Amino acid sequence: MSEIDPASPLLLFDSGVGGLSVLAEVRNLLPAAPVIYAADNGGLPYGPKTEAEVAARVCGLLGRMAERYRPRLICIACNTASTIALGMVRDVLEIPIVGTVPAIKPAAEQTRSGTIGLLGTAATIRQPYVDRLEAEFAQGILLLRAAAPDLVTAAEAKLRGEPVDQSVYQRAAAALRDQAGGERIDTVVLACTHFPLVEAELAAAFGPGVRFVHGAAGIARRIDRLTDGQAMARPAPDLALFTRAEPGLPTLAPALVRYGLTRMEVL
Ligand code: DGL
Numbered sequence: 001m002s003e004i005d006p007a008s009p010l011l012l013f014d015s016g017v018g019g020l021s022v023l024a025e026v027r028n029l030l031p032a033a034p035v036i037y038a039a040d041n042g043g044l045p046y047g048p049k050t051e052a053e054v055a056a057r058v059c060g061l062l063g064r065m066a067e068r069y070r071p072r073l074i075c076i077a078c079n080t081a082s083t084i085a086l087g088m089v090r091d092v093l094e095i096p097i098v099g100t101v102p103a104i105k106p107a108a109e110q111t112r113s114g115t116i117g118l119l120g121t122a123a124t125i126r127q128p129y130v131d132r133l134e135a136e137f138a139q140g141i142l143l144l145r146a147a148a149p150d151l152v153t154a155a156e157a158k159l160r161g162e163p164v165d166q167s168v169y170q171r172a173a174a175a176l177r178d179q180a181g182g183e184r185i186d187t188v189v190l191a192c193t194h195f196p197l198v199e200a201e202l203a204a205a206f207g208p209g210v211r212f213v214h215g216a217a218g219i220a221r222r223i224d225r226l227t228d229g230q231a232m233a234r235p236a237p238d239l240a241l242f243t244r245a246e247p248g249l250p251t252l253a254p255a256l257v258r259y260g261l262t263r264m265e266v267l
Helices: 020-029 051-069 079-092 104-110 128-137 149-159 167-177 195-206 216-226 249-258
Strands: 010-014 035-039 073-076 115-120 142-147 187-190 211-213 239-242 263-266
Touching: 010 020, 010 051, 020 035, 020 195, 020 216, 035 051, 051 073, 051 079, 073 079, 073 216, 079 128, 104 115, 104 128, 104 187, 104 211, 115 167, 142 167, 149 167, 149 195, 167 195, 187 195, 195 211, 239 249, 249 263
Parallel strands: 010 035, 010 073, 035 239, 115 142, 115 187, 187 211, 239 263
Antiparallel strands: none
């Protein structure tokens, strides 16, 4: 195997700012890793799209990005894209691809009431991938699913410093609580990478006694293992890459800087 260029980045991909919740954990474990954070803002949101639309965008964009930026590894930091297209991306690209899938297993291990909720996008919650995780890891547990597209919008607005209508959090909680058995939920899977960015707001809406579970720390550990022993150097500041130039992009700069992304570029 040829030596990996120390400047070859980790590329984290999401439809928007959600993957920053994964990047935060990656920074903790791999502070020296050069990073490109890629947001498909031209395709945001993925949640209402069809499987074919998401798969085509994700495979096409990651192919172009892999060719242009030569990452050592790609992390699809998006549950929607991962549950639909992880297998396809792995088939076409020859570098390690790490996905983000709903953290049903740890939630099932942690629940005491035997009832867990899952908040994701409309596309994620209907995926056979999620059915398989439920069948494998949540037998004997009641798993209630709800789509919460407004939380994607809320997280995007929060990171742009825009006001957010706080009732979106109450509505997301009610979408789970109002289902039969929903009052017994003690553990909620945040099955969209945007949602940990509004976890405090969700915690206030659900009230005490509910814990939230997501996969970011586990993903970071997996990336750490897959890059074990590789030399890493950051010859230029880390890059935030977008798929569409839009007037609002500069409002994201302060949030991106907090995640160590001090350059912005459009693909
Ligand atoms: N952050 C994405 C996820 O983890 C999806 C948000 C969207 O584009 O709808 O599912």
